[in-house]
Amino acid sequence: MPSAFISRKNVFGLRSMGQSKTKPSFFNEMIDGGTVRAPYRGLEGWSRDMPLDLRTLKQSEAEKLFRRIGITFAVYGEGGDPDRLIPFDMFPRVFSGAEWRKLDMGVKQRARALNAFLADVYGRGEMIRSGRIPARLVYQNEAFERAVVGIRPPRGVFSHIVGVDLVRTGPDEFFVLEDNCRTPSGVSYMLENREIMMRMFPQLFRENRIAPVEGYPAALRRTLDSVAPRKCEGAPCSVILTPGHFNSAYYEHSFLADMMGIELVEAADLFVEGDFCWMRTTEGPRRVDVIYRRIDDAYLDPLCFRPDSMLGVPGLMNVYRSGGVALASAPGAGVADDKAIYTFVPEMIRFYLGEEPILNNVPTWQCAKSDDCAYVLDNLSELVVKEVHGSGGYGMLVGPRSTKDQIALFADKIRENPGNYIAQPTLALSTCPTFVEEGIAPRHVDLRPYCLVGESIELVPGGLTRVALTEGSLVVNSSQGGGVKDTWVLAE
Amino acid sequence: MRLRVDHETTYRFDPPMRGVVQSHRLTPSVFEGQQVIDWQIDVGDAVRGAGFRDGAGDWVETISVLGPVENLTVRVTGEVETVDLGGMLKGHRERIRPAAYLRPTPATKADRTLQDLAHDTKAATGGNDPLALAHALSHAVGAAITYTPGQTEHDTTAAEALALGHGVCADHAHTLIAVALCLDIPARYVTGYLFASEEDGGHEASHAWAELYLPDLGWVGFDISNGICPDARYIRIGSGADAREASPIRGVTQGMGAEHLSARVSVNQVAQ
Numbered sequence: 001m002p003s004a005f006i007s008r009k010n011v012f013g014l015r016s017m018g019q020s021k022t023k024p025s026f027f028n029e030m031i032d033g034g035t036v037r038a039p040y041r042g043l044e045g046w047s048r049d050m051p052l053d054l055r056t057l058k059q060s061e062a063e064k065l066f067r068r069i070g071i072t073f074a075v076y077g078e079g080g081d082p083d084r085l086i087p088f089d090m091f092p093r094v095f096s097g098a099e100w101r102k103l104d105m106g107v108k109q110r111a112r113a114l115n116a117f118l119a120d121v122y123g124r125g126e127m128i129r130s131g132r133i134p135a136r137l138v139y140q141n142e143a144f145e146r147a148v149v150g151i152r153p154p155r156g157v158f159s160h161i162v163g164v165d166l167v168r169t170g171p172d173e174f175f176v177l178e179d180n181c182r183t184p185s186g187v188s189y190m191l192e193n194r195e196i197m198m199r200m201f202p203q204l205f206r207e208n209r210i211a212p213v214e215g216y217p218a219a220l221r222r223t224l225d226s227v228a229p230r231k232c233e234g235a236p237c238s239v240i241l242t243p244g245h246f247n248s249a250y251y252e253h254s255f256l257a258d259m260m261g262i263e264l265v266e267a268a269d270l271f272v273e274g275d276f277c278w279m280r281t282t283e284g285p286r287r288v289d290v291i292y293r294r295i296d297d298a299y300l301d302p303l304c305f306r307p308d309s310m311l312g313v314p315g316l317m318n319v320y321r322s323g324g325v326a327l328a329s330a331p332g333a334g335v336a337d338d339k340a341i342y343t344f345v346p347e348m349i350r351f352y353l354g355e356e357p358i359l360n361n362v363p364t365w366q367c368a369k370s371d372d373c374a375y376v377l378d379n380l381s382e383l384v385v386k387e388v389h390g391s392g393g394y395g396m397l398v399g400p401r402s403t404k405d406q407i408a409l410f411a412d413k414i415r416e417n418p419g420n421y422i423a424q425p426t427l428a429l430s431t432c433p434t435f436v437e438e439g440i441a442p443r444h445v446d447l448r449p450y451c452l453v454g455e456s457i458e459l460v461p462g463g464l465t466r467v468a469l470t471e472g473s474l475v476v477n478s479s480q481g482g483g484v485k486d487t488w489v490l491a492e
Numbered sequence: 493m494r495l496r497v498d499h500e501t502t503y504r505f506d507p508p509m510r511g512v513v514q515s516h517r518l519t520p521s522v523f524e525g526q527q528v529i530d531w532q533i534d535v536g537d538a539v540r541g542a543g544f545r546d547g548a549g550d551w552v553e554t555i556s557v558l559g560p561v562e563n564l565t566v567r568v569t570g571e572v573e574t575v576d577l578g579g580m581l582k583g584h585r586e587r588i589r590p591a592a593y594l595r596p597t598p599a600t601k602a603d604r605t606l607q608d609l610a611h612d613t614k615a616a617t618g619g620n621d622p623l624a625l626a627h628a629l630s631h632a633v634g635a636a637i638t639y640t641p642g643q644t645e646h647d648t649t650a651a652e653a654l655a656l657g658h659g660v661c662a663d664h665a666h667t668l669i670a671v672a673l674c675l676d677i678p679a680r681y682v683t684g685y686l687f688a689s690e691e692d693g694g695h696e697a698s699h700a701w702a703e704l705y706l707p708d709l710g711w712v713g714f715d716i717s718n719g720i721c722p723d724a725r726y727i728r729i730g731s732g733a734d735a736r737e738a739s740p741i742r743g744v745t746q747g748m749g750a751e752h753l754s755a756r757v758s759v760n761q762v763a764q
Contacts, residue, residue, distance in 0.1 A: 125589060139591040146733070149547030150587040272513055273556050275542040303515040303742050314513040314744035315541070318554040322542035 027170045027430040028442050029093065039094040039490055040433075042208040046201070047091065047433065047440060055090075055435060058200050062088050065196050087483035088193060090200070093432045093445055093465040097492030100211075103166065103174065103449065104459050106359035109349060111162040111451040114181055114336045116352035118158035121335060122148050127351050133344045138335060142389065145297065145332030147304055151321055153330055154227040155455060160292075160328035161220070162451040166359070168430040175362045175427065177446065179345065181337040182329055183294050186464045187450045188252040191216060191259070193486040194462070209491035211461035216450070217259035220292075223454035224262075227326045228289040231275065238290040239263045239279060241270070243299070243311055253294050267295075272315030277325045290326045291316075297331040305331075339388045339422050340366060363425060367418040376423040377414065380407045383423040385414065398474060400426050429474055432485065434467055444468045446476050447487065461489035493575075493724040494529070494762040495687050499568040499698070501741060501755045508560035509747035512538075517683075517730035518568050518740050519551040523584035525577040526727060531570035538564065549586035550730035559747065566741060571762060572727050579713040579721025581703065581728070590678035590705040599734040600669045600679075603651040609636065610674035622706045626677070626714060629704075633667045634716045646735070662735045664716035665702040669734070678705035681738045682713060685727040687759040697757040700738075703731065727759070 030040040066085055095103070120127050121138050128135045138144060163184025165177040194213050198205050221238065228236035242253035244266050257264035269280050270288065278285040298306045304317035319325045335341065343364050346357040365372040365383075376383060385397040397410040414421050431442030449463035465485040466476035476482040503512070520528050533553070541554035557564060596602065602610070613632045617625050640658035648656075650670035653663035665681050672679035679702055686699040701715035701722060713722040722728070732738030745751065 123587075128589075135589070135591045136594075139589055140595050142595075144592065146547060146588050146592050149592070150545075151547075271511070271556075272541065272554060273558070274539050302744050303513065315515065315554045315556065318515055318541060318544070318552060321546065321552070322544040322554075324542060 026428050026442070026444070027168065027173075029168070029430050029432045029445075030442075031433075032171070039096040039099070039488075042204070043092065043094065043433075046204060058090060059435070061200060062090060062196055065199070066192070069192060086189070087469060088196070089434050089443075089467055089469070089483050089485045090197070091433050091435055091440065092197065092204075092486045092488050093447075093467075094488045094490065096490055097211075100461055100489040102172075102358065104461070106174070106176075106357075107162075107164045107166075107449050107451050107459055108457045109353065109355060109358050110164055110176065110179065110345065111159070111453050111457060113345065113348040113352050114162060114179060115156070115158055115453055117348045118181070118330070118333055118336050119152075119156050120352070122151060122158070122330075122332065127348065130351070132347050132351055133341075137340055137344075141335050141338055141341070143297075143332060143334035143338055145335075147317060147321070148330060148332040151330070154229055154326050157227055157328075157453050158330040159333045159336065160223055160227060160453050162453060163448050164359075164451065166447045166449070167362075167427055168445075168447075169428050170430075174359055176345070176359050177362060178339065178342060179337040180448075181333045182296075183292075184448065184450065185249045185252055185294075186448060187216065188255045189484050190450070190460075190462055190464045190487065191255075193464075193484060197486040208488070211489040211491055213460050213462040216460045217256060219452050219458045219460060220256065221260040221262065223452040223458065224260075224290045224292055224328060226455035227328065229323050229326050231324055232289040236289040237262075237279075237287060238292065239265050239270075239288055241265055241267065241291050241293040241295060241313075243295045247294075249294065256292075267311050267313050270313045270316070272313060272319055275319065275322065275324045277313065277316055277319050288325060290328060292328045297334070300327075300331060339364075339386060340368070343422075362427060365423045367414055367421040367423065370418075372423075373414065373418045376421070377411055380411060382426060384426050385410060385421050385423045388420055388422060398426065401472075401474075426474070429468075432465070432467065434469070434483075434485075436469070436471075441471070443471070444474050444476065445485070462487045493687070494571060494573050494764055495685070495725075495727060496571050496760050496762050497568060497685050497697075497727065497758070499685070499755070499757045501566045501753070503564040503743075504752040504754075505561055505563070505745065505747065505749040506752065507747070507749045508562045509745045509749055510559040510561075511557060511746040512559075512561050512564055512743060513554065513556045514538075514566075514741055514743040516553045516555065516566070516741055517550050517738070518553075518566070519729070520570075520572055520684075521549060521581075521584060521728040521730065523728070524582040525575055525580075525722075525724075527573045529571040529573055531572075532568070534565075534567040534569075536565055547586065547588040548731050549584055561745075561747075574724040574727065576723040578723070580709060581711040581713070584711070590711075593678040593680050593705065593733065594673060594676065595733070596670065596673050597734045597737070599647075599649050599666050599736065600673060601649065601651065602670045602674050605654055606651055606667070606670045607674050609633075609654070610671035613671070614675055622677070623709065623712070625675070626672075626704045626706060626712065629671050629675075630668060630714045630716050630719075633664060633671065634719060637663055637667060637716075639664070639717050661696075661700045661715070661717040665700050666734060668702040668704075668714060668716060672702075672704050679703065680711075680731045681734050682728060682731045683735075683738050683740055684722075684729045685757070685759045686715075686718075687725040687761060689761075697759040698755070699726070700735065701726075 159181035163180035224238040225236045240257045299311040301312045301316040349357045367373040381399045387395045429444040432445045434443040452458045465487045468476045470481045538555040538557045543553040617628045637659045643658040650666040653659040669679040703711045
């Protein structure tokens, strides 16, 4: 039995909103027990002494900077208006060096295990043979690609950029909400938020020892170059493949290409000839060794996947499968970040790495299992229910914040198709001080660090903090009123 | 039985195309039922890419032609020595687990009628013999869909073919796959060649059938159109979840022209 289920009895010491009938208490990352926690001391005077007019001025300055840069895309493929600006909150979110060390180890451990899992399910399938994960969950998964079976990509890496979504419920309590093994977006916010904070408040960066995040593009470039196929001769040619300017994350694609000094290409710029994939340039065709593709599996190659796709590069999968080009991430990498597979990540860490998980999962009930489903239906008012393949905060039920009618309606949906739903306790997400109209108030936050996996595993000290700007809201998605913050990791 | 294949596919583009890329699955499978004596694929001036064996055990190659392309001819010639294994795919090396063939595609997705056909057939056989069930399903599909050329299109689904009651080998295969999947039996689409002597009435030499994965036996072929499991008259080429995925030639053309396709296939027995 997967260990996550034991946690129904709350062995993780998890603070769950459903546990108490009194007003839930949330961990405030700045102020605990009436005193300012150490990591935030450098911000105490800054925030207290900032006059309202200066704050308003800075806030509009920040907005202007974001508009000028053009960073207006939606995070995480949430869709919506591509020109909408995601609100930026100037109050930084801070981690101490010691706090980060644990997150750093935990995220890297997870990235290693997820890659080992992918190498296994597209290889011998040892974890399935051992009975630790049901074959059905893997092989019948929509994200499982038969075309990838048997491929050994360079350095054995399938997911080169792993975004791990984390939430915090107490001083030492962190939980992984979900993994993103395909092409997690949002990292340009991490870089731009920092850039803008440094421009607006340079003294903060003199007074505090904040670990830099600016090394991310170089680290990403190193990672991509390090997975060039064996057939590559000389310095690897890495490119970013974008669906085009109408894509909500186009800004990020062009930003990263600029920062890394590599070409940003669309499918029409690439073609397959002979053993390789080529890029059209003004000086003639140039061989491409590594493609950081920001397009979905289905649109990669009409010869292998969707025949009606106009976005793909015909023949690309054959070149990939015969070792002529590397794709980051590998097609089919999504089978590792599926919400139903998520439950098994702690078991992956034990099975492949022989280690105990450093970061815990949120206990998850699979409605596909009748026992779990019965429990979920009985406790809907205390749970968060999500669709297995859903994203962006749509199609979910937040029990404690829903009316009886909404709950009843959702219960019908679960009964109709139980396999489509998982449920988790409503976590008491930590809060971080945030500038609001009335002044400064706590708002709930989450965190997505971006782990790079190539020749080595690297994690830039920082990530994207999302904040639920609506008072009391636990949904941080930008489509549901979320904003972003600069995330600091203090040097030890 | 020694069989000689001569298979020529010609594409004519009017006006000419800017470019053509094709993925070929045109080489006989490697298993105990057949041995390649000689096999050639001629693509004229097209550029050939590195070939590789995919997870299903098929040999895959890529070709590309930069335009203007007016004509493209793919000619496959060769000889294969075959033996009758009663449809069993013995000694075939593949890495994809049978459980990965349980997900339907749009072509093999079951509607209510297909589900009923699957479950009624299973109920009628009563027993727990998977092989008997597979044969019963084949018979049921054969009885429900009469072999009739010209009634269905290349994109006709199993559900549509069953509703129509007429179809060709592709429809039989899709429908058998659909009912097998309803009963959690891994199933897939297989392409190949069939030698049909004069007295057999001469079916098309390019052929397709279905394979079902049965405990203890492994993958077993069922050719509903001929009412048998593949024997020495069959040459197996490749497989996929449905006709589109298993297709011997998958191509993408760049340009606005119309595509005219003609094919000529002959499979003959070689006197020894």
